[in-house]
Amino acid sequence: MSVLASPRFLPGVMWADAASCAATGALQLAFTGALARLTGLPAPLLMGTGVLLLAYAAAAVFMASRRTPPRTLIGLVVAGNFGWAVACVALLMSGVFAVTALGTAWVLAQALCVVVLAELQWTGLRRTRSGGAMAAA
Template sequence: MSSLFASPRFLSRVMWADAASCAATGALQVGFTDALARLTGLPGGLLVGTGLFLLAYAAAAAAMARRATPPRTLIALVAVGNFGWAAACAALLASGVFAVTALGVAWVVAQAVTVVLLAEAQWMGLRATRQPRAGLAASA
């Protein structure tokens, strides 16, 4: 299984998946704001704001995925950001600030689960492709 994560294409594929999921979610939130606001109980401004962010993020993730050598530091930051997004989703639901419907809870939970899975895949790919430090390799 570790050879899957160590594949030179694994991180690129994970970043393409991240880009695609964000592009789809962002497009839905921006394109169908009013309908989603009614169905989810989430404010339209929150849906548009996060939707626009997701579209911009999707473009950045796609740019990372296209690179021949994945930018490890940026992917690590993306993974941390994905865990942060999941925490923000949990905080949003726990806060009770908005009268979120059952569909709204499902929408937010689906985002949280998706980004946690992507972040974990990103970490696994980073760990599997980590280069040993020169000092450690020489002493081995």
């Protein structure tokens, strides 16, 4: 059985999403001042998105731990992850903040991560049916 065909694929992706958001959110909250200085991003933005990421991580844990993945919620997550990536790029393109090279890397790393996760989540949704059974490949 391929990894993509595994019934645990979609929950596994949600666990990875939860872990990445928890780590990023915790870093942004624990080191807000230092990250603001190093990245050129405003401390309130880092703190606000850090809180949002931790709240989202808790929701992702809920979704990952269900016997049957909540498809509608995960579909919203896919849209939200693509939206986060667009917002990251828009933030950098806006020129509103004097973002440093490290800040650009920080924001682009988040954008890349959420695009990869969204694509994996979308793949997992396409491979599953409503009842949690695997769809025909």
